[in-house]
Amino acid sequence: MIILSIHAENFRKYTQLRLDNLPERGLLAVVGGNESGKSSIGDAIQFGLFGRTTQIPPEEAAKLIHWGTDKASVSLRLQHRGHEYRLARSINSAGETAATLFSTEEETTLADTPEGVERQLKALLGYHYDAFAKAFYWSQQNSSSREGDSDALRALAGLKEHARLSSQLEHEQQDRLATLEELDAKRQHTAGAIEALHIDEGQLPHLNSIVTDLDEHQQRLLLLEEKLDKETVVYPNNLRRFQQASQRSRKISRWTKIVLLIFLITLLVGLFLLFTPEWGTHFLTAMTEGIRDLTGRTSIRLASIAALIGACLLVYGWYVDVRHLRPLQRQARNLASVMDESYQVCTQPVSRLLQTDSTDYLLAKHLELPESSNSHADMAAVPDWKQAALHYQAKALYVHSAADTLHTGLTNRNQELQNYQAMAKADIQTEQTHLQQRAQLQQLLQQQEHDLEHERREQVVASTAIDLLQRDASRSIGRFNQMVQARCPEFLQRFTQSHYKSLEILPDFSLKVLSEEKGDFLDFNEISTGTQRQVALAMRITLANALTDATKADAQMIFLDEPFAFFDPERASNTLQSLQETSKGAVSQIWLTAQTKPEGISLAQVIPCPQGNPVLKL
Numbered sequence: 001m002i003i004l005s006i007h008a009e010n011f012r013k014y015t016q017l018r019l020d021n022l023p024e025r026g027l028l029a030v031v032g033g034n035e036s037g038k039s040s041i042g043d044a045i046q047f048g049l050f051g052r053t054t055q056i057p058p059e060e061a062a063k064l065i066h067w068g069t070d071k072a073s074v075s076l077r078l079q080h081r082g083h084e085y086r087l088a089r090s091i092n093s094a095g096e097t098a099a100t101l102f103s104t105e106e107e108t109t110l111a112d113t114p115e116g117v118e119r120q121l122k123a124l125l126g127y128h129y130d131a132f133a134k135a136f137y138w139s140q141q142n143s144s145s146r147e148g149d150s151d152a153l154r155a156l157a158g159l160k161e162h163a164r165l166s167s168q169l170e171h172e173q174q175d176r177l178a179t180l181e182e183l184d185a186k187r188q189h190t191a192g193a194i195e196a197l198h199i200d201e202g203q204l205p206h207l208n209s210i211v212t213d214l215d216e217h218q219q220r221l222l223l224l225e226e227k228l229d230k231e232t233v234v235y236p237n238n239l240r241r242f243q244q245a246s247q248r249s250r251k252i253s254r255w256t257k258i259v260l261l262i263f264l265i266t267l268l269v270g271l272f273l274l275f276t277p278e279w280g281t282h283f284l285t286a287m288t289e290g291i292r293d294l295t296g297r298t299s300i301r302l303a304s305i306a307a308l309i310g311a312c313l314l315v316y317g318w319y320v321d322v323r324h325l326r327p328l329q330r331q332a333r334n335l336a337s338v339m340d341e342s343y344q345v346c347t348q349p350v351s352r353l354l355q356t357d358s359t360d361y362l363l364a365k366h367l368e369l370p371e372s373s374n375s376h377a378d379m380a381a382v383p384d385w386k387q388a389a390l391h392y393q394a395k396a397l398y399v400h401s402a403a404d405t406l407h408t409g410l411t412n413r414n415q416e417l418q419n420y421q422a423m424a425k426a427d428i429q430t431e432q433t434h435l436q437q438r439a440q441l442q443q444l445l446q447q448q449e450h451d452l453e454h455e456r457r458e459q460v461v462a463s464t465a466i467d468l469l470q471r472d473a474s475r476s477i478g479r480f481n482q483m484v485q486a487r488c489p490e491f492l493q494r495f496t497q498s499h500y501k502s503l504e505i506l507p508d509f510s511l512k513v514l515s516e517e518k519g520d521f522l523d524f525n526e527i528s529t530g531t532q533r534q535v536a537l538a539m540r541i542t543l544a545n546a547l548t549d550a551t552k553a554d555a556q557m558i559f560l561d562e563p564f565a566f567f568d569p570e571r572a573s574n575t576l577q578s579l580q581e582t583s584k585g586a587v588s589q590i591w592l593t594a595q596t597k598p599e600g601i602s603l604a605q606v607i608p609c610p611q612g613n614p615v616l617k618l
Contacts, residue, residue, distance in 0.1 A: 001078055001079070001080045001125055001553060001555075001556055001557060002024045002078065002079040002080070002555050002556070002557055002588070002589050003022055003045060003076060003077070003078060003557050003589065004021070004022055004024070004077040004078065004079055004084070005018075005019060005020045005021065005022060005076070005077040006018075006019040006022075006041070006044055006045065006048070006074070006075075006076055006077075007019075007074070007075040007076075008044045008048075008072070008073065008074045008075070009072065009073050010065060010066040010069040010071060010072045010073070011040065011043075011044055011047070011064060011065070011066060011072040011073070011074055012037065012040035012043055012044070012064055012066065012072075013035075013036075013037035013040045013066070013614060014037060014040060014066065014614050014615065014616060015066055015069075015614040015615060016614070016615045016616070016617070017040075017041070017044060017615075017616050017617075018616070018617040018618070019041075019607065019616075019618050020618065022589075022605060023589070023604040023605050024079065024555060024588060024589055025555070025583055025584075025588040025589060025604065026580070026583050026588075026589070026590070026602075026603065026604025026605070027576070027579060027580055027583060027590050027592060027598075027601070027602075027603050027604055027605075028589065028590065028591045028592070028603070028604055028605040028606075028607065029592055029593075029594060029597060029598055029603050029605070029606050029607065030042075030591065030592070030593040030594070030607045030609060031593075031594055031595070031596060031597045031606060031607065031608050031609065032593075032595070032608060032609030032610065032611065033595060033611050034595075035611070036609040036610065036611045036612075037609045037616065038561070038562075038593040038609050039139075039561055039593065041591075041593075041607070041609075042137070042139075042559045042561050042591070042593070043055075043056075043064065044074050045076070045559060045591075046129075046132075046133075046137065047061065047064055047074050047089060048074035048075065048076040048087055048088075048089050049076065049087065049121065049129075049132070050118075050121075050128075050129040050132065051089055051091075051097055051099065051114060051118075052129060054133055054137065054139050055139075059095070061091050061095065061097065062091055062092070062093055062094070062095045064091065065091065065092075065093060066614070070092055070093040071090060071091070071092045071093070072090065072091055073088065073089070073090035073091075074088070074089050074090075075087070075088040075089075076088075077104070079555075080124060080125065080553065081552075081553060081554055082554065083103070083104075083105055084103075084104040084105055085101060085102065085103055085104060085110075085124075086101075086102040086104055087099070087100070087101050087102075087117070087121075088100045088102070089114075089117075097114050098113075098114070099111070099112075099113065099114040099116075099117040100112045100117070101116075101117045101120050101121070125551060125553075126550070126551035126552075126553075127547065127551060131547060134543065135540070135543045135544045135546075135547045135558075136544055136547075136556065136557065136558045136559065137558070137559050137561075138537065138540055138558070138559065138560040138561060138563055139561045139562075165469060166466065166469055166470070169462055169465055169466050169469065170466065172462060173459065173462050173463070173466065176455055176458060176459050176462065177459070179455055180452065180455050180456065180459070183448055183451055183452045183455060184452060186448055187445065187448040187449060187452060190441055190444050190445045190448060191445055193441055194438065194441045194442060194445060197437065197438050197441070199434045199435060199437075199438050201435065203427075203431055204428065204431045204432065204435065206357065206361075207361075207424055207427050207428045207431065208428065209355075209357060210357060210358045210361050210424045211421055211424045211425060211428065213354055213355045213357070213358045214354070214358060214417050214420055214421040214424065215421065217353055217354065217417055218414055218417050218418065218421070221345065221410050221413060221414045221417070222414065224338065224341060224342050224345065224410055225407060225410050225411070225414075227334075227338045228338050228339070228342055228403055228406060228407060228410075229403070229407070231331065231334055231335040231338055232335070232399060232400060232403040234331065235335060235389065235396055235399045235400075236396035236399075238328050238331055238332070238392070239392050239395075239396055241324065241328060242325070242328045242329075242332075242392040243392070245320055245324040245325050245328065246325070246392075248320055248324075249317060249320050249321060249325060252313055252316055252317040252320065253317060255313055256310055256313040256314060256317060259306050259309050259310040259313060260306075260310050262302075262303075262306045263303050263306035263307050263310055264303075266299045266300070266302040266303040266306060267299070267300070267303035269296075269299040270296045270297070270298075270299030270300035270302075270303055271296075271300075272296075273292050273293070273295050273296030273299060274293065274296035274297070274300070328392070332389060332390050332391070332392055333390065335386075335389055335390075335399070336386050336387070336389055336390040339382060339385070339386040339389070339402060339403075339406060340383075340386055342406040342409070342410055343379075343382050343383065343386070343406060345373075345409070345410065345413060346372060346373045346374050346379065346406060346409030346410060346412075346413060347372045347373075347379065347409075348372070349369060349370070349371050349372075350362070350369045350370065350413075350416060350417075351369055358420075361424065362420055365423065367420075370416070372409070373409040373410070373412040373413035373416065374405060374406075374408050374409030374412055376405050376408065376409075378401055378402065378405040379405050379409065381398075381402070382402045382405060382406065385398045385399060385401075385402040386402065389402075491538040491539075491541050491542050491545075491578075491582070492513075492535065492538045492539075492542075494538070494578040494581060494582075495534045495535070495537055495538040495541075495574075495575060495578045496531060496534050496535065496538070499515065499531070500513045500514060500515055500527075500531070500535065501514045501515075502514040503535060503539065504521065512524060513527060513535060529566060530566060530567055530568065530571050533563075533566070533567070534571065534575060537560070537563055537575065538578075540558075541558070541579075541582055541587065544556065544558050544587045545585065545586055545587055548586040548587060549586065553586065554586070555586065555588045555589065556586055556587050556588065556589070557587075557588075557589035557590070557591065558587050558589070558590055558591065559591040559592075560579075560590065560591065560592040560593070561592075561593050562593050562594070563575070563592055564576075564592075564594060572598070573598075573600060573601075576598050576600075576601045577601065579592070580601055580602065583604075
């Protein structure tokens with residue numbers, strides 16, 4: 001895959017980036033000072049291809065947007081296996097991405113979603129982002145220490161995780177052997193402690209039933225207090241409403257009787273006038289036939305009106321009774337019921353309230369059980385006040401006095417039950433302490449046996465894992481060393497000026513390089529930092545060539561970000577010569593960033609990045 005052009009807007013350092021007609025072969029030098037935007041070009045390539053960079057994962061890709069704007073876009077023109085493609089990708093400040101892959105020759109859209117582009121690129125190129133970052137993208141930030149170079153080489157070989165896991169597993173295995181001995185000793189000690197315990201369990205269920213009985217009665221008393229308060233609070237208002245409703249009902253009843261009397265009188269008069277019997281004619285000699293008929297009919301009409309008014313009064317009286325009097329009477333019955341129940345609780349001995357087992361327990365404690373909970377003088381008047389309140393004949397003051405007296409009695413009784421319950425709970429706590437000791441020891445013993453068995457299984461699993469890991473690592477080391485022997489000598493000698501001939505990874509994951517001068521292998525950490533990075537760069541080129549061959553690509557680009565950092569001038573010059581020679585092969589388009597333009601070598605393209613300028617067009 002070769003990059004022919006890059007167009008980006010509002011991406012990293014650039015508001016506009018246009019690099020057209022890029023050469024397909026040779027060295028492309030991106031030159032500029034710190035913070036001039038060199039790495040932004042490499043990030044544009046990574047983001048355009050895969051929607052992420054080595055420093056910023058996909059979920060944080062919105063950080064790539066140029067400051068002060070709300071959207072960034074990158075468009076790449078690519079050449080792969082003789083065909084041209086255009087890949088466009090964008091992201092907004094909300095992290096929403098869009099991507100399109102277009103075939104320039106066929107003028108068709110191959111994919112128009114990020115997921116579809118990812119699948120299509122994998123099908124075209126033969127690799128995902130991880131392989132690209134490992135083979136075709138070098139970042140100086142990822143190789144800024146001696147350990148970084150060693151880890152990079154192990155990562156290239158696929159052995160970085162092998163080395164980490166192998167060391168971790170072996171350390172854990174040593175700790176596990178010590179843990180097994182410690183757990184076995186603890187298990188034996190716990191088993192001896194359990195054998196020495198003697199606990200009586202018979203008393204605990206009995207005490208629990210007593211506490212439950214006391215708790216149920218306490219809840220009952222609390223509910224009574226709540227009901228008593230609720231019914232007492234509304235009594236004055238209910239009393240006023242009942243009196244008003246009763247007065248209204250009496251008025252309605254009185255008027256109903258009057259209207260019915262009028263109805264009967266007018267009806268009888270009307271009937272008498274309309275149907276006058278013979279014996280009554282001598283009483284009406286003064287009235288003509290027409291006047292008598294008119295008067296009779298008027299009386300009948302008045303009777304009808306009186307009947308209608310009477311019916312309305314009856315309905316209204318029924319309404320007052322159903323909607324006002326009956327609910328108030330029902331509330332009065334509720335109040336009387338609560339007062340009566342509270343009175344019974346306050347005046348009965350505790351022994352009558354509790355179950356036999358609870359009473360026997362309290363008597364066994366030699367406690368003096370009170371006959372009543374409140375000796376106030378008003379307690380004797382509560383039944384009379386209750387009866388009066390039932391018919392709304394008690395004043396609100398008396399009802400409140402009765403409620404206060406009963407409330408005090410209920411509170412005192414509740415306190416008595418709480419004291420008894422506290423005693424029972426203390427005894428339960430004592431019993432539970434003994435039982436918990438044994439239960440804890442048994443649980444501890446089970447856990448220790450479980451942990452012991454678990455550690456034994458883990459030891460077997462870890463031993464198997466170490467063996468399998470060593471076998472897999474051995475195969476990976478063999479494959480890597482074979483690849484190094486087949487491909488690396490040329491690059492390694494070229495990049496190290498023939499000082500080092502080969503690289504080898506040992507079974508313990510240590511790295512050694514073959515020195516041509518000394519004729520022997522040296523530990524990787526014994527050579528200088530600059531040489532280490534030359535070796536790492538040579539391995540990167542080797543891997544890039546290997547992946548290019550594996551994917552059957554006719555030409556491939558590689559991006560090297562600050563590959564000559566910390567190189568002396570001679571080493572940088574020699575490495576440049578080696579890279580130029582490399583560009584004649586399959587890895588033909590080699591991008592590299594540098595502070596200044598490399599001298600003494602032919603460059604296919606120089607891309608200057610002026611400091612502080614957000615626009616770059618070539």
